[in-house]
Amino acid sequence: MANSIQLLTPQYWEDYELIDCGNFEKLERFGDVILIRPEPQAVWPKGLSESEWAKRHDIRFQGRSATSGDWIKKNPKLQDRWHIGYRNPEVGIKFRLGLTSFKHVGIFPEQAVNWDYISETVKSFSTKQPKVLNLFAYTGGASLIARAAGADVTHVDSIKQVVTWANENQELSRLANIRWVVEDALKFVRRELKRGNRYQGVILDPPAYGHGPKGEKWKLEDHIAEMMRDVVQLLDPKEHFLILNTYSLGFSSVIVENLVKSAMPTVQNLDTGELYLQATAGSKLPLGVFGKFRKF
Template sequence: MQPNIQSLSPQNWKDYELIDCGGFEKLERFGELILVRPEPQAVWNKLLPESEWQKMHHIKFKGKSATSGEWVKKNPNIPDRWHIQYKNDDVAIKFRLALTSFKHVGIFPEQAVNWDFISSKIKAFKNPNPKVLNLFAYTGGASLIAKAAGADTTHVDSIKQVVSWANENQDISDLKDIRWVVEDALKFVQRELKRGKTYNGIILDPPAYGHGPKGEKWKLEDLIKEMMRDVVQLLDPQEHFLILNTYSLGFSSIIVENLIKGAHPEVQNLNIGELYLKARSGVNLPLGVFGKFSTV
């Protein structure tokens, strides 16, 4: 069966907006604050004049190296931390954002498309207490959505600080009882297989490179085939969904399709494609490829 090919962008998110992008930068609004951040995919020219960017933004990230830099505020009273909300037809969650030294603020807005998929599938399950596993889970957007939609949720990330950040997001979202696991994702999956565990939903958002808490090395192209082979065995045979999302510039949606089909030859209802953000200025910013499937 041929997959359904899609290009998906979040709709109707009041607390986030991509205003413009180009010249290897993006101009974004998070709540009431407008930020300028580096964006390696924005290889074209900005659509809005530079004078508009200068006038509109409150904070700009200036890189010191390929991996770190500093935030420059127009007004020193602008906070380093603030909250925003995401809401769809099923659930509402909140995030604590922060100005980190790695240009990130604690959220990947294009993932809202996957959050909508997660909440709708959980609501459609007949199982009243579905189990969801979020791997490479970062600050927990997908975990919060799954929990808010009614799932027994396990959140796995190798970095203790971001798991603590996700726990803060749980608190401000008035949620509780997400299971937090600080561990190498592949090791955790292999241990769950030995335990005979199953999940109704599995979300994978792996980085191109990473390290586990005990120095385990993760390289996407070397280990993703093994990871996919193992995670599909954790899926509940009756009711399930799976999302694989990648940001690696070398990965296409066809590669993701081949990985999923290689691990799960009988897959049904497979969707593949690109995630992107549509700017107010009219330009589209591609931000990764995905593959997903479900039984509901």
């Protein structure tokens, strides 16, 4: 079956808006809070004037190094933590956001495209409570959406603090019984294979670089082929879905297509493409490439 290449952007956000982007920055609204953050992909000029950016934002991230920085608030009374929600036609979830020293706030809004695919697919399966494995799961957006749709979810991340954050989001979303695992993703997958466990869904959103809880090293281009080879063996032959999402300047949708087809030559219904956010001021901000497929 021919591969379909897609450009996708979220359709259902109310609590998030990309207002503008350019000159290596982005102006974003999360709920009632407007942030300015660095954005290496935004190499074009801003759509709005610098004075408009200065007037509209509440908090700006000021980098001290390539990996850390400080948040500069217009009003010192602004809180470092706040809540937002997300709802698509199937389910709704909530998040606790926070100002971290490495410019993130706890969600990647473009991932809502994948969340919609997950909830739609889980609800369409004949399996009563599909098992879903979320690897490199961060603060749990995909885990929450799968659980809200009725899946039995295992959430794996190597950083204990972000797993704790994901659990906070579970409580905010009034969900329960997600299985939390703090472990290196590759090690967990290998152990699941030895146990003979199977899943109806696997979600991977690996970083370009990372470390496991025991110092294990992850480098996307060195380890992703091995990871894909292993995870496809975890899929239930009867019905399944898999999502691979990568945010790396060196990866294209063609690379993702080759990775998936090498790991699973018989794959059907494979879609690859690029996720982006549409700025209200006009520009499209590319934010990673994906490959996904499903079998009903």
